[in-house]
Amino acid sequence: MTDVRPTSTVRSRHVAAGAAIGLTYRVVLRQLTSRGRIIGLSLLALIAPLSGWALGSANASLDDAVRLVASVGLGLVLPIVSLVFGGAALGDLREDKTLVYLWLRPMDRWPIVVGAALAAATLTAPITIISIVAAAVLTGAGHGIVAGALFATVIGLIAYVCVFTLFGVWLKRFIVWGLAYILIWEGFIAQAGAGVARVALRKYTRSILVDRTGVNLKLADFSLTTAVVVPLVVAVAALAIAAWRLSNQDID
């Protein structure tokens, strides 16, 4: 038994939450920025401004413009881009079995989840905001549609990214489940009735747009405060669940 016992007191140290968020943010951001993914999603997002422009040049009505921004922008581009980045933030690390380099560390769990969500948002924001706001502008419908689109996208972005970060932590095939939520749940089931609609983020982002433009869309009748507060609460709850799940699941 050699006498050189590592002095355990000196070495036990831990990483502060702020530093942990920063470290996770940087590594996840580098992990997410892959050329193929960004180009692909930008092309997808292109549909919004293009169809906006098509509508604009045929000088369509405000109703058509709002319906377009709500369906193509808030209903397709925003959730799918959020899914790919939000889900992959921790989902890729889990699949590549590199999460252990964040998990087996003297760090709390919640900063890891927050850092990952921030990284996903950093990439989702430019693509979604630019494309949806551009679509709103190109429709030339005015009446606050641009401000409404921007406001709805920002709120929706926060909620969708956090929810899909939770998908990435919890579900193995997060892409398939994410698409199922977007296309089937929000796309069909949530259209069925007001009760079900309450559990679909799309209804809240539409309500923000409706409130700003005065156009009333089907099933988008939440007040502005609910339409803003509920998604943010959902976002925080999703991150909390993700942090809890991260410390209680098996890590490869």
Added chain:
Amino acid sequence: MQFSSTRALDQLDVSIPNGVTGLVGANGAGKTTLISLALGLLKPTNGSISVLGLDPTSDGPELRAMIGYGPERNVFPDDLRAYDFVRHLAEVKGLPRDEARSRASDSLYLVGLGEERFRALGTMSTGQRQRVKLAQAIAADPRLIVLDEPTDGLDPVQRDEMLNIIVQVHRDFGIDVMLSSHVLEEVERVCDHVVALAEGRLVAQGSMAELAGASGGIELELVELPDRPTSIDDVAASMSAAGVGVRRSGTTLSVVGLPDDDLFDLAARSVAEAGARIRTLGQHRRTLDDIFSGPIEQAQP
């Protein structure tokens, strides 16, 4: 052989005879490049190569139909059954359907996977999957099989079984084997011929007897005895008194300076006088490890 920036193989001239040949060398020494050249998957920048009398650069497909290959990576289609995996690849190598079907079963029986041959590859252990790889390599009746680290990831018991099958493939079925490995003891045990590479250059080539054999002098390992604490020192002293060179490391004495037979007699006498206990005695043998650590280590960056 020149890659864009690195010279993978450098004026290599090597001839590999029949039998089981071991390909050893540090990581990045050019083993995989040499194997790829032999299979016609890479073209040499200059120089020529002939395998089984054919030139891989021009008649690659015909050659690859006669060579069984076991890649290093252990990645498999999980939901494919072992039997289908072997049968399909035998068909791709040109065997008619029913011939491929019966040979697939035969090969899987030969590697000891008779009962498990209809199980999906995803449900198999690393050991079993290595054996499926070998079965696939021999199924299409090749004249040569090339195995890239066939015992990688196997535990000692599995490794023994795999090595015995490889020896059997050559001895009983007359198929020549070229295998690369990092475990030199394995190569010493199984191979008749060795090619050692470092930095793309040939470092050693020859039969196992030439490369790793007796190299003069004897080694005597004793056991410390509580009731005779000085027994080892006494043996060492009496041997060096006889005027031979004695080098001690721990409880092992390396003795040189006389023909081996005289050294053996001297050793026996010294041990008997000191009442020491022999654990091992034998000629000093050069191992692949010595070859490996010699020039190859200097070449190591």
Added chain:
Amino acid sequence: MSELPPPTATLPPPLPGQGGPPAPPAVLSGMIAVNAVSKFFGSVVAVSDVSFAVNDGVTALLGPNGAGKSTLFRMMCGLTPPSRGSVEVLGFDPRNDRDVRGRVSLVPQQDALLDHLSAASFLEFAARTHGVANPEQTAMQALATVDLADVGPKPVGQFSKGMRQRVKVAAALVNDPEVLILDEPLTGLDPVQRRHMIALFHRLGDEGRCVLVSSHVLDEVAKLGSRVLVIAQGRLVASGDYRDLRELMDDRAHRIRIGTSDPRRLATVLVDRGLVSGLSLDAHNVLVDTLDVDSLGRQLAAISIEIGVRLTEVSPLDDDLESVFRYLVEGR
């Protein structure tokens, strides 16, 4: 037969079914303490009722593929909870105690690295996530320790299997760990790299760290040190110095090959003296089985001189680690 040193190796007591209810096992303690741990994945029993303690120095964990080694390692790092029993590292539960995770390092078996980072930035990231004071310098030092100083800026994704393995070990050194767990760290390394790595483990063990290594390359593990834990089919089969383990297997004869100028004469004398329990002859050798390896070793030289035959080889065939491993694991 002289008094052997008290065996430091232990074979687990016979299974409860065979000899009366066993006394409740004492709670073990040490840098790593595993007490009555079992782990089930659905109906598959990965680890069943294993108890052992590991202290400083290098200890080798051996066992066939699928015996539960990786599962045990993951429980020691808290990556997965035990189904029953408890695991403590440096006195804390690795799964829930945040700070102990800074004092433990794992080199995982799977080949997973942050491929887009360069070796230097990956190690710097590893150091920062451990809250190390000077991450850049620690990273450089770790790179140098594994002989990768000159490829620091290159992205890890382009590294060969051996270099990636060394980066993983370096990443486990940046936090100056007290407990270092390495799951088959030697795979993919060539003999020279293996020798450097083993010398490194030795040094780490001598510095008072608890180094637990699993490997299939047994003759290299034997050089690591002689303390072994052998796991087979999820159970602890043996622990202690592997040479003592071989001695403990007194029910299994030692097989020795003796090269001599006159095998037949030597054989008859050995049988008369009752030193061997079985033998076979060939042109140059006598292959003997003996239950008293100590006496045979002491008398062999004297006998050969007495009957005038030359002794050219004495090779024990089954007391190396690989044979010990096979005997322990066979039939289990």
Added chain:
Amino acid sequence: MSGRGDAQIVERGFQRYEGRRSGVPGAIRSVSWESIKATLGLGRPARTKIFPVIAVVIAYLPAVVFVGVAVLIPGDILQPEEVADYPGYYGFIILAIVLFAALVAPEVLVSDRRNGMLAMYLSTPLDRRTYLAAKAVAVITTLGLVTLGPPLLLLIGYTVEGAGPDGIDGWLWTLVRIVLSGMAISAALAAVSMAASSLTDRRAFAAIGIVLLVLASPILAAALVEGADLSPSLRLIDISTMPFELVFRIFDQPGNFPELSTWSVLASNIVWTLGGVVVVWWRYSKLVIAR
């Protein structure tokens, strides 16, 4: 009772194979057949059969209905042309074809790269060129199931019912046109879906990419031509309409976009097909195979 001495132990272990080997053509055939079986889920767990079955049902159902209607209703109340002519038929089953295209190529190309089979294939008589040829044959053949099968069923149905094209040469000419159309659609969609499948290592992304490409291009084309009323020839960039437009031209009918010349429609199809092939070859020639 002594034995008759004719006992022998048959050494059954391992025989040399001296017979003929079928070389590269045989290799292509077996790889194609294995890929076709994989996509249709033959010899694999039931769950892999769901999508192929759905696609086939969607594709053949309308044909069965039309033939049924034409057979059941006596006399010729319904002229076959009114019910469904061959080019028009594709309008009913475009969803099945797109679904199949998004399913087949990712399964056939992407999985080989992820599960080590590509490294195994390249150690056989196949090289990258012949491997891709085998895969192309597999994709085109499987797509043929939904692009060639249904119209043939229509032809047979009508002929049996006596409402088929008149005269042997008329019948043969229609058959040739059907085969030509089926192949044109399969080739274009195969090339494009294989290109998408060679750009990503995740089957899900490849499938999404194909579906989005096929859905997005008509929107894009419509936006450019109608929205900004640029020149109608910009519609040629629409991968999901042009092949079917070509079918109309093969049956020398004006089709949905008469303003586009047949040559330009054909050219668009060829450009899409060759473009796909170029992308696949560019990716696979650069691919570093980890053995």
